[in-house]
Amino acid sequence: MSKHYILTNATITNGFSFLIENGAIEIDNGRIAWIGKSDDLRHSEVRTIDLQGRLVLPGLLNPHHHLYSALATGLAPIGPTSNFNLILENLWWHLDKTLDAESIFYSAIHGLIQSVKYGVTTIFDHHASMNAVSGSLELIEKAFREVGVRGLLCYEISDRMGEDSLEMQLDENIGFWESHRQNNQIQGMLGLHANFTLSERTMAMIRDHKPEELPIHIHCGEDRADFQYCVDHGYAGPVDRLNEFGLLSKDSFLAHCIHLSGKDYELIRGIQPVIISNPESNANNNVGAMDIAKIQKYVLGTDGMTGNILGTMRSHFLQRNGKIADPLDIQFRYPAELIECYFPNAGKLAQGKRADLAITNYIPVTEINLGNLFYHLIFGVQGQPMYMTIADGIILYKDGVMQTIDEQEIIQNVKNAVRKLHKNYYE
Numbered sequence: 001m002s003k004h005y006i007l008t009n010a011t012i013t014n015g016f017s018f019l020i021e022n023g024a025i026e027i028d029n030g031r032i033a034w035i036g037k038s039d040d041l042r043h044s045e046v047r048t049i050d051l052q053g054r055l056v057l058p059g060l061l062n063p064h065h066h067l068y069s070a071l072a073t074g075l076a077p078i079g080p081t082s083n084f085n086l087i088l089e090n091l092w093w094h095l096d097k098t099l100d101a102e103s104i105f106y107s108a109i110h111g112l113i114q115s116v117k118y119g120v121t122t123i124f125d126h127h128a129s130m131n132a133v134s135g136s137l138e139l140i141e142k143a144f145r146e147v148g149v150r151g152l153l154c155y156e157i158s159d160r161m162g163e164d165s166l167e168m169q170l171d172e173n174i175g176f177w178e179s180h181r182q183n184n185q186i187q188g189m190l191g192l193h194a195n196f197t198l199s200e201r202t203m204a205m206i207r208d209h210k211p212e213e214l215p216i217h218i219h220c221g222e223d224r225a226d227f228q229y230c231v232d233h234g235y236a237g238p239v240d241r242l243n244e245f246g247l248l249s250k251d252s253f254l255a256h257c258i259h260l261s262g263k264d265y266e267l268i269r270g271i272q273p274v275i276i277s278n279p280e281s282n283a284n285n286n287v288g289a290m291d292i293a294k295i296q297k298y299v300l301g302t303d304g305m306t307g308n309i310l311g312t313m314r315s316h317f318l319q320r321n322g323k324i325a326d327p328l329d330i331q332f333r334y335p336a337e338l339i340e341c342y343f344p345n346a347g348k349l350a351q352g353k354r355a356d357l358a359i360t361n362y363i364p365v366t367e368i369n370l371g372n373l374f375y376h377l378i379f380g381v382q383g384q385p386m387y388m389t390i391a392d393g394i395i396l397y398k399d400g401v402m403q404t405i406d407e408q409e410i411i412q413n414v415k416n417a418v419r420k421l422h423k424n425y426y427e
C-alpha cells in the first residue's frame with residue numbers, strides 16, 4: 001500500500017485543544033503531513049479514503065497492561081479466591097508459572113490484536129513468566145513488531161521464586177532497557193510486582209543495581225495487604241517505602257494507588273510520578289477505588305482485563321456516577337505527553353508528528369465540539385471496536401479486518417498454544 005494517502009470527510013480532534021469538522025488528514029511516509037478542511041485539500045492525485053463523517057482520534061495509550069493474561073479467559077482458579085492474595089496465588093501466579101516461550105508469544109500477539117481493534121497504538125506492558133524469565137521480553141517485542149504497536153516493556157520482579165530467579169528477573173529488565181534505549185518503537189522499564197512481594201533485602205538489591213535513569217513500573221497500594229505489609233515494615237505506606245529505597249521519581253509508573261497514607265499522598269503531590277488507575281480491574285478484584293479527590297492527575301489502564309481503553313473510561317465514568325474532573329485530559333492530554341516522553345515524535349495528533357490514529361465506527365449526527373466530545377465518546381462510541389487503527393502511518397486494522405497480518409492463521413496458532421497452556425495449567 002502507498003505510504004502517501006489522505007483521509008477525508010472526518011471530524012478530527014486531538015481530544016483536548018482542537019476539533020475540525022469536515023476535516024482531512026494527509027499522511028505521508030509515516031507522518032501527518034497536513035491537517036485541515038477537506039475543501040482545502042492540495043493533492044487531488046493522492047489516494048483518498050472517505051471516512052463519511054467518522055471521528056478521528058489520536059492513537060490510544062494503554063499505560064498498564066498484562067499481555068500474559070490474554071489467554072486466561074475461561075481458566076478456573078486452582079483454589080479459593082476469597083481475597084486479593086488468594087486471587088494472585090490461585091490464578092495469576094499459577095498461570096504465569098505455566099507460561100513458556102510459545103504461550104508468551106501467542107498471548108502477547110492475541111492481546112495486541114485485541115488492543116489494536118480498539119484503537120490502541122501504544123502499550124506499557126507488565127510481564128511475568130516465572131519459569132521462562134530470560135528472553136521473555138524479546139518474545140513480547142517480536143509480537144509488538146509483528147502487529148505494529150509501540151510499547152514500553154518490563155518484567156515484574158517478585159521474590160516469590162527465590163534468590164537465583166531474582167537476579168535473572170533484574171537482568172531481564174536491565175538488559176532489555178539498555179539494548180532498547182532511544183528505540184522509536186520498543187523500550188524498556190524496570191518492572192516490580194508490588195511492595196508486598198519484595199522483601200527489604202530485595203528492595204536494597206534493586207536499589208543497588210538500578211541505573212538512575214531506568215523508570216520503575218509497579219503495583220502500588222492495590223490491596224489493603226500491600227499497604228499493611230509496608231506499615232508492618234516501618235514505613236508510612238507503599239509510596240513511602242519506594243521513596244525510602246530511592247526508587248521513586250517523576251518517571252515512576254504507579255498502578256492503582258488505592259490504599260495509601262497521608263504521607264504517600266504528600267509524596268505523590270511533591271514528586272508527581274505517573275499514576276495509573278485501573279477501574280475495571282479494581283472492581284473485578286474488589287479492592288476499592290482510587291481517591292480521585294486526592295489524586296487528580298492520572299491516566300487509565302486496563303490491568304490485563306481487556307484491550308479496550310475507551311471502554312475502560314466508560315466504566316470509570318459510570319462507577320463514579322458521571323463525576324470525573326478533566327476527563328479529556330485523562331483520556332488524551334496526559335497520554336499524549338507520556339507517549340512523547342519516550343517516543344519523541346509520537347503521541348500528538350499534529351502536523352509533522354508520527355501518524356498514530358484511531359478512527360471510530362461511530363458517525364456523529366448531533367452537534368460536536370470540544371465541550372461535548374467526551375459525551376460523544378461515552379454515549380456514541382460506547383467502547384465499541386474502531387473502524388480503522390493506524391500506527392506510524394500504516395493501516396493496521398480496517399473495517400473488521402487486520403490489514404498487515406493474517407489474523408485467521410494467527411488464531412489457529414493461538415488456539416494450539418492455548419490447548420497446551422491450559423493443559424499444563426491444570427496438571
Ligand SMILES: [Zn+2]
Nearest residue numbers: 126219255303
Ligand atoms: Zn497490573
